[in-house]
Amino acid sequence: MDLARSTLKISAAKVGSLLLTFVGTAFFAQELGAKVLGIFFLFQAALGISALPANLGTRIAVEKRMSEGGPADQILGTGIVLKSALLVFLTGVILLFQSHLNRYIGAEVAGLLILAIFFQEFAGLMMNVLQGELRVGEAATLRFVYSVVLVTLGALLVVHGYGVFGLIYSVILGKVIQLLWAIYKTSVGIGRPTITQAHSLIDYAKYSIIPEVDGQVHSWMDVLIIGFLLTQADVGAYEVAWRVAGPVLLLTSAIGTTIFPQISSWSADDTIEPLERLLPKIIVPSVIFVFPALFGGLLLSEEILGLVFGEEFTAAWLALIILLAGKLPRAIRQIAGKSLLGLDRPDLVTHAAIVDIIANLLLNLVLIWQFGIVGAALGTVLSMTLGTIHRTYYLSQFVKIRIPYNELGWCLLSSVAMYGILYMAKSTVEVNSISYLFVFVFTGAALYGVFILLYQPLRVEVVEQARAVIR
Template sequence: MLKITTIFSNILKIDPIQRQSIISLFWQVSFTAIGFLSTMYFAHMAGASILGSYFLFLAYYGIFGMVTDGGFGGAAVKRISEGEEPDAYFSAYFVLRLVFTITGILVLLIFKDYFVDLNKSGMFAWLLLLLLVSAIAGPISSGVTGKSKMGIRNTCEGISNISRVMVQVPAIYLGYETAGLAGGVVAGVILAAIIEFRFFDLHLVRFKWKHIKSLSVFSFWLFLTSSGVLVFSQADTVLIGYFMNVENVGIYRVVLQFTGIATFSSNALRMTLWPKVSQWGKSKEIYLVEESLSRSISYSLILAIPVLVGGILLGDRLLYLFYGTDFAQGYYVLIILLAVQVINVFQYFFTMYLDALDHPQESFKVTAVGVGANIALNIILIPIIGIDGAAIATLATMTLNALLAWRALSRYMTIKLEHQSLFNITISSVAMGVLVGVYRLFVPLSNVWITLLAVALGGMIYGFLILKFDKKVYTEMKDIVEKVGIGFVWPRWL
């Protein structure tokens, strides 16, 4: 017990961004591991069709959730993080969110018969319940985020995701299928909100029209941008369901989830940096913004690039062994979407920094072009080449978005990439790929354990090489390990 207390005490002494990123990364890894295992279980127990209905439910929730939020959530985080009248801005957002949600639910009830997929699977009522719950949970989360309590925010998000799975697994076992999956999402949101509220220190107060106006100015562009990002990320799912069937939706989304391993570090940094970049932009500390961007991209690619290489070499066997024969046909989709995750590192950080630096209109312009191109390409390619076409459409438009966002952001700050770090990552990934390729050439991947051994071998080779080649990564990793004091002796031979 004393040792655990010492470790937590040491963690609190680490630089806030590093500390919050570590906490976020821990939860990213924890939930992804649990998510992978649970999805494997769902794939074998329920099949691609049930999973497809569930993923469509999540897609519709994302779209309608964005509409009921109206972009005010991001605007509230921005204004609260600036430290001026945070209680008033929170109160204004809370009321607006509640009004938008009630209005949205009434509209959905009026047009209920048009949502054939949701009605057939029994998901419509769950969608309404989730929207209502999120009307309370969303403002609490935004308030915690705006106060830069990212350790709490990330931990509660992890708890939400894990508790979701803890409900879904027994529900599937008991035969509740889509209702069990949707009910798990609702339960996770409620539990996280209850815990997060314990650390919530904002209050409902009287607010004025100026607070709504201030939120509206920022939220207008943020809403358009966020809506564009959401359509960008969900259009393929909805259009696959329209042109094909829910089974194909299940295969595509399971493969997309599988590529989530490439986003561990970038997701951790994204959630941590947003309020920090907002504060630095407000205080005109642009040098901190520029340095954080270059390091964030490097640390995100440390994972994304080797995962792409590993997916090319082992992805076919991993899909077959983990999820079953039906999902193995998603191998080419896997390769394309892993490439998407690499491009997404640049695209997301560039647009995120535009928003945090108070230029949401620029972010919207970039996203609007990408959304239009994405929908058009999906409509053209999905009927011709199926889910491969959806993946190609995403890769093409994500690349376009990244280039346009780079151009927009470069007008407000100097974008500096750490070329030596990127070179080290690439060389280490290629060397790992050669060695894993030789392993596969001589060792048949006949079962899951031999395949996982290849994954572990690749991870150890890459980890050793990147620490050996990149002194900056080596120094920072060693510093964190020594500060935490977990009893791990840093190897002298590295």
């Protein structure tokens, strides 16, 4: 598998998805307001958290065993049986507590949630199959397709008065299309389930459950607690800030998705040296956008939220800055975690994830109660930092991690220079319209890019990666 080319495909798909999602969220925020949008975000949070008992590590286990060269059809058939059993159980639980769930979210959505979980899980399983075949670029394309359906259909339904239900219908249809397309794309048939493969999948999945919980906890725990302790409008404002900060780790996510099956393949061959050579090359790309995003947030967080989404969303300006700062430990955490999973050490990721989960729950409960949505951002970032430290330590026990301090320092220095120039410009030009805001953002990006290319090691790396993608 060509890592550079696969990373480019994933990045392109994610850029498209994020641009669509950003524009869509801005439109939905202006049309629906923070409270109604908060109801939709709580539905998405329930969908995300429900994926835990509906999955229990089976999807990543299928990808892992397939990437090792096992009998793909039997692995898939066994994975489908395991997932079906989990979905039947979860459906019963949701039906049992549907009145409480509807009251918490703020709309009658329990039945729609069951449909969304069903299609989400099987679509996700088939995309893991594609990744297990080392076809990660094609799986990324399917995620882009989902974003297209969600935003375009959602916009149409919102305009025609369907409100929050229009967005929920769009989620479900997007997952249906994703599933059908993934089935068409994959070359793996559904084989006869076997006890041997079930034991193999469960053996890997049992260590992947906690890291999986950890990922969903960091994505949705703060939102769920805000929903309990604060208001749906607070949910809407905070989640918009979270989504504004999300694109910062676009390249990091693409790199993490790409390297997992490759590291898994190296691990199966008992080869560590390629990973030691790879890590220093992916650390800088993983965090290169974090520094300018943080300094840009320090300068323009209120303008971004107010002008793009609406004045009621500016309540989350400080939370946005904190979340942007938290992208640095999150980037390192993602690369270290994927590396450990690829090395077939999900047990160590599990140990680190337990720290994450406990810290996230306790810190969010206390800090949200004390400081509102700012406390949510603080709790999430602090717990994530603890998990990053643990993952990095465990990875260092297997491979020598060389940190490119000079390159990282130059990235930081370039961000400070960019901030200084934009700060002086803002002192004379008021950012009071979206057009002025875009000028500032694009100017900052251009300045940062120029400063980065002034440093020869980074310039050489950019050229080498560009050649690797083109050839």
